[in-house]
Amino acid sequence: MTVKQLSMPELVDACLELAVPGVGLWREPVAAYGVRATAKLVRDAGLAVTTLCRGGFLTATDPDGRAAALDDNRRAVEEAAALGTDTLVLVCGGLPAGSRDLRGARERIADALAELGPYAESHGVRLAIEALHPMYAADRCVVSTLAQALDLAERFPAHQVGVTVDTYHVWWDDSAPRQIARAGAGGRIHAFQLADWTTPLPAGVLDGRGQIGDGAIDMREWKGYVDAAGYTGPIEVELFNEGLWARDGRQVLAETAARFAEHVNPHGSAVGGPGDAR
Amino acid sequence: MTVKQLSMPELVDACLELAVPGVGLWREPVAAYGVRATAKLVRDAGLAVTTLCRGGFLTATDPDGRAAALDDNRRAVEEAAALGTDTLVLVCGGLPAGSRDLRGARERIADALAELGPYAESHGVRLAIEALHPMYAADRCVVSTLAQALDLAERFPAHQVGVTVDTYHVWWDDSAPRQIARAGAGGRIHAFQLADWTTPLPAGVLDGRGQIGDGAIDMREWKGYVDAAGYTGPIEVELFNEGLWARDGRQVLAETAARFAEHVNPHGSAVGGPGDAR
Numbered sequence: 052m053t054v055k056q057l058s059m060p061e062l063v064d065a066c067l068e069l070a071v072p073g074v075g076l077w078r079e080p081v082a083a084y085g086v087r088a089t090a091k092l093v094r095d096a097g098l099a100v101t102t103l104c105r106g107g108f109l110t111a112t113d114p115d116g117r118a119a120a121l122d123d124n125r126r127a128v129e130e131a132a133a134l135g136t137d138t139l140v141l142v143c144g145g146l147p148a149g150s151r152d153l154r155g156a157r158e159r160i161a162d163a164l165a166e167l168g169p170y171a172e173s174h175g176v177r178l179a180i181e182a183l184h185p186m187y188a189a190d191r192c193v194v195s196t197l198a199q200a201l202d203l204a205e206r207f208p209a210h211q212v213g214v215t216v217d218t219y220h221v222w223w224d225d226s227a228p229r230q231i232a233r234a235g236a237g238g239r240i241h242a243f244q245l246a247d248w249t250t251p252l253p254a255g256v257l258d259g260r261g262q263i264g265d266g267a268i269d270m271r272e273w274k275g276y277v278d279a280a281g282y283t284g285p286i287e288v289e290l291f292n293e294g295l296w297a298r299d300g301r302q303v304l305a306e307t308a309a310r311f312a313e314h315v316n317p318h319g320s321a322v323g324g325p326g327d328a329r
Numbered sequence: 330m331t332v333k334q335l336s337m338p339e340l341v342d343a344c345l346e347l348a349v350p351g352v353g354l355w356r357e358p359v360a361a362y363g364v365r366a367t368a369k370l371v372r373d374a375g376l377a378v379t380t381l382c383r384g385g386f387l388t389a390t391d392p393d394g395r396a397a398a399l400d401d402n403r404r405a406v407e408e409a410a411a412l413g414t415d416t417l418v419l420v421c422g423g424l425p426a427g428s429r430d431l432r433g434a435r436e437r438i439a440d441a442l443a444e445l446g447p448y449a450e451s452h453g454v455r456l457a458i459e460a461l462h463p464m465y466a467a468d469r470c471v472v473s474t475l476a477q478a479l480d481l482a483e484r485f486p487a488h489q490v491g492v493t494v495d496t497y498h499v500w501w502d503d504s505a506p507r508q509i510a511r512a513g514a515g516g517r518i519h520a521f522q523l524a525d526w527t528t529p530l531p532a533g534v535l536d537g538r539g540q541i542g543d544g545a546i547d548m549r550e551w552k553g554y555v556d557a558a559g560y561t562g563p564i565e566v567e568l569f570n571e572g573l574w575a576r577d578g579r580q581v582l583a584e585t586a587a588r589f590a591e592h593v594n595p596h597g598s599a600v601g602g603p604g605d606a607r
Contacts, residue, residue: 151547153501186464188501189545190528195501223431223466223473250468254532267467269429 052077052104053290053307057300059084063096065304073099075244075287076134078127090134100136101285102179102215102242103127109163110144110156110193117163120144124167132174138241139171140179140215145190156193161203168211179241180204181215186256197221197230204239213239216277217289219246219260222268228276235280243277244287245270245315258291263310270314286315330355330382331568331585335578337362341374343579347586351377353522353565354412356405368412378414379563380457380493380520381405387441388422388434388471395441398422402445410452416519417449418457418493423468434471439481446489457519458482459493464534475499475508482517491517494555495567497524497538500546506554513558521555522565523548523593536569541588548592564593 052075057065059080066074074093081089081103093100106127111117124141131139143160146153164178171178182200183192194200200214214234221227234240247268249261263270274286288307295303330353335343337358344352352371359367359381371378384405389395402419409417421438424431442456449456460478461470472478478492492512499505512518525546527539541548552564566585573581 146545151545151550153503184463185501186462186530186534189526193501196503199503223463223471225431225474225477248467251533252464252530255529256464256534267424267429272429 053288053292053295054300054304055080056296056298057304059089059092061300063092063098065301066098067096068301069305069308071098071304071308073101073285075102075104075140075242075285075289076100076136077104078130081130081134086130086133094135099285100134101287102138102140103131103134103136104140104289105142105181106139106167106178107141107181107192108144109141109160110147112147112150112159116147117159121163121166124163125170128167128171128174128176131176137175138177138179140181140242142181142183143192143194145188145193153188153193157199157203160194161206164203164207164212168207172208172211177210177241178212179215180212181217181242182220183217184220186252196224197227197234201230201234201237201239204234205237209238213237213241215242215244216240216273217244217246218268218270218273219244219248219289222248222273231276231280235277235282240277240280240282240284242287243282243284244289245273245311246288246290253293258293258296260290260292262290262292262295263288263307264314274315286311331566331570331573332578332582333358334574334576335582337367337370339578341370341376343582344376345374346579347583349376349582349586351379351563353380353382353418353520353563353567354378354414355382356408359408359412364408364411372413377563378412379565380416380418381409381412381414382418382567383420383459384417384445384456385419385459385470386422387419387438388425390425390428390437394425395437399441399444402441403448406445406449406452406454409454415453415455416457417454418459418520420459420461421470421472423466423471431466431471435477435481438472439484442481442485442490446485450486450489455488455519456490457493458490459495459520460498461495462498464530474502475505475512479508479512479515479517482512483515487516491515491519493520493522494518494551495522495524496546496548496551497522497526497567500526500551509554509558513555513560518555518558518560518562520565521560521562522567523551523589524566524568531571536571536574538568538570540568540570540573541566541585542592552593564589 247261247266249266463473525539525544527544
């Protein structure tokens with residue numbers, strides 16, 4: 052998503068050129084290029100698919116809406132498996148129109164996970180609940196903190212359900228470091244994503260994620276927390292930013308790799324040494 | 330602020346007409362009308378000043394900036410006392426430019442409160458730390474949860490420092506109800522404010538607070554939490570909303586009183602019975 056202006060082959064070429072060892076993919080561009088074609092493209096390039104984004108939106112109250120959401124999530128699991136990633140990131144969904152019941156919405160997510168967890172496991176895929184910033188609680192994700200995400204995940208086996216730690220969503224939360232430790236102890240850090248916090252936020256607050264190093268978040272501090280929690284998986288940089296999308300995608304990817312080297316991994320290679328990707 | 334399009338005398342008239350028993354004032358319109366003139370106006374009308382907004386912005390690192398902030402907060406305390414309110418709401422401040430140190434900023438707030446608390450007490454004024462929504466953590470307030478606000482407040486006597494509970498800022502937080510209970514047990518709920526959460530958020534996310542009943546927040550639920558915590562003080566409706574500001578202020582105030590009756594206090598009078606204002 053950081054460089055959605057690139058076609059799938061351009062993305063793969065740019066990753067190879069910059070020695071970026073893996074890429075997190077989103078379902079829409081994968082569908083546009085074709086799941087099998089994408090899988091072959093990345094496999095032939097030796098590029099890891101770190102995660103697939105995203106499943107979720109599991110808070111509907113009406114039976115048809117719930118059935119459609121479960122169907123869609125099963126397809127997402129299948130796509131993840133086809134792409135060769137073991138992790139499907141979940142954005143769990145906001146409040147249904149007119150509802151004010153956060154607790155009820157969170158319980159419906161748990162109900163859905165009970166169905167989707169075993170299905171994912173049977174495909175070799177883990178679900179990774181992403182705690183989204185509280186500013187998305189109404190319309191996008193009623194899971195607003197890592198504590199809430201873990202409260203949900205821990206009802207299920209860790210190889211079925213874990214969490215996504217994204218700096219953009221949790222950086223303000225002084226309890227997040229101990230929740231990362233809790234997640235690590237349970238083997239539930241299934242994804243780790245970086246974006247920086249820059250202000251002012253744009254209207255709708257979706258596409259204002261800052262380039263690494265441009266904002267208020269100490270990336271090295273958060274990498275330290277997941278390191279200390281035993282996380283050895285990939286680190287994704289996921290920026291939704293109109294300004295970055297308007298630029299040349301290869302330049303943006305090169306800049307992102309350079310920022311990663313400067314702000315996250317100063318003593319490693321440009322995009323992380325061994326252990327930073329699988 | 331909900332009806333900032335009204336002049337101070339228009340505001341007082343409109344409150345009397347609607348039997349609104351009290352009003353929370355902001356420093357800028359008070360200064361424009363004059364502190365003494367405002368104090369006389371509301372006193373002669375028999376209208377309570379529920380709180381003064383706002384002090385705060387206590388996170389500067391440079392000595393001049395810190396000294397200026399403390400001076401300004403002492404003036405705010407004096408203004409609150411002159412207006413006859415016992416509560417000064419604090420918006421504590423964001424990160425200084427270029428800083429990524431949330432913890433350090435929070436500690437500087439504590440340092441400032443150690444100076445301002447006794448000064449406020451000597452004027453019969455209590456400081457009320459407002460936990461602001463995490464989307465303001467970088468540029469407005471590094472105190473993002475009631476738990477953090479109470480961690481700060483509890484370093485000082487309750488008659489010096491408490492908290493402001495504002496539904497807009499805390500509604501997403503599943504730990505807020507128990508923090509309200511904690512605040513009530515300590516006699517530290519110094520202000521209670523209502524605004525509804527509506528989406529999409531506007532650019533800059535400052536002026537998108539929804540009219541009561543228009544959004545995702547169950548107002549009665551939150552009133553229940555402060556009631557259960559023993560809170561008997563006033564309930565303020567504080568809406569920053571370009572749409573409301575563009576309308577006739579008296580109409581907006583009447584609508585707000587009606588929404589309050591419908592969504593907050595269905596069995597009381599239009600704007601709350603005895604005990605809802607002091």
